Amino acid sequence: MSSGGGSCVAAVDIGGSGLRVQVCRDGRPGPVRTAPGVRIQPGGIDVPTLALAARGLLAEEGGPQAPDVVVWSMRGLLFLADRVEVMRTVRSTLGAGRTVVVSDAVANLVGALGGLRPGAVMAAGTGAVAFGTDFGDTWRRVDGWGHVLGDVGSAAWLGLEGLRAALRAHDGLPDGSSVLLRAGVDAHGEPATWPRQVMNAPDAPERLAGFAPAVAGAAPADPVAAALCARAGQGLGDSLLAAAVGLEDPVLAATGGVLGAPVVRAALEERLTAQGRHLTPAVGGALDGARLLGAHLVEAGTLPTHAAYLLVG
Template sequence: MNECTGVVAVDVGGSGLRLQRYAGSPGPVLTAPGVRVGSGGIDVPALVADARSLLDGGDSEIDSVARQPEVVVWSMRGLLFLADRTDVLRTVAQGLGARRTVVVSDAVANLVGATGRIGPGAVVAAGTGAVAFGTDFDRQWRRVDGWGHVLGDAGSAATLGMAGLRVALRAHDGLPDGSSSLLSAAVDLLGPPERWPRLVMTTTDAPERLAAVAPLVTAAAETDPVARALCGQAGSDLADSLLRAADGLEHPVLTATGGLLAATPVAEALDRRLAQVGARRSPALGGALEGALHLARQLRDTGHVPEHPAYVITR
């Protein structure tokens, strides 16, 4: 992507806040803690304070320019359910002081970053959670899944890890369709099975704990047919979400992102399912931070970005 002047891109996820600024040349990617969720939802003022601190962290000429950026694009996980979008926009605009501010769902930023364009497309993101999103940036804006590991997130690392623990417990109980290899691996990771319910049902980091089991499942898939079937189901679920997100779009670019796709059995299952309906995915070009930058460039260069009351709002 071309260099931007006076542009700040921010991506806020569960694992961290990433910020990159451009003032004549690209700066480094700066980081801070990610989303903190309390009884009132996401603590947006704390995130904005962290971003402000990152912008004010140096004393070079580029820092002085970036303190009052021309454009800020703020991509955030949980925008739909865990925060008031209007409050987020106001807090970011006041805290970072840009001439123009955009708050965007990370689903949209992921799509723009993965496809490298603002045009018809769909992306499925497979990390700890899983969500698919498709849009033509005009009339159709469709989100699929992303309901969390208890209610959805089909094909995610947390869901795959949970499935792995279930078949491990079936082996422990002597039931059919269990996996003794996953039982042994999970005991090494988590301790005796009697501890597992507390670890995955009563802790605030339960999704992350479950996701930590997913590599055990993908590693076992080479020799364990039960683990291989779980990986196949995860890939198929991701493909189904991606296809549904793209349904109705004209000539969409399909792509996928997320750490779980580094697992060959999951990625291959996703591609097989797409091939069954004559579809294929394009390599992801970037992530949400790159998408936020692309949107910032669009706004800086044209004065306009596509808007949607749930997904992209500007000030």
């Protein structure tokens, strides 16, 4: 799918690990430029700062200051920001001819499936959210509740569970892992300092996610770590299946760094197989989805909209 002759589409994807911008001119994607990502403030996500950062990255691209279309894909759109205010801020700061504000769950689905196709996708990175839609009557999101209340199977969840297992070993409780305790000390210092590091820091989800590779790396030799990775995959599978409810013969896909852990991915696939489903390889991610949504708007002149998940202005 091209972005149309003579058009300029700017795709912006914002997650916990960073802000990414890619400009597509005349159907040709440019380089991906990055800046720091979401930081949760007491009032929610600081969208004006993110918009200014995106404008700076767009300025590095040169050429027309205002793209024809900007697609703004953002983590936390449903609960940590006012969608109308996000639209207003992005439109006024970036000045595009058309502005699309979309949940990263939708952008992930479009990117994974390579276009606006009915299906469901599990995005398992720092957080975890599953989303299924036919871009008509059914729009279904599962999990994505954040590292305190949910995001089961995500990197933040796996890191948190790993640190909990480490502290159980420290306290001499059942189901603890001395392997993870040593890894936790190497990563974060003495256990007495861990609560402040992962409870009060504005980047707590990213700090927790940073410990997930240690849990995955310990899984081949440590039964506790292996069990945590298996639980992560099972939880991801359950969310993906729930997101697909109501869709007829949906395509299922999964993306995200946590799936690079073999035990996690195997447990996810086993969960789907038990229900007669299977994974289709993902074509791309959220940034690709944002670009494809922009291309569709240029070519078709319209997009399916939803008050919570996909706004066009």
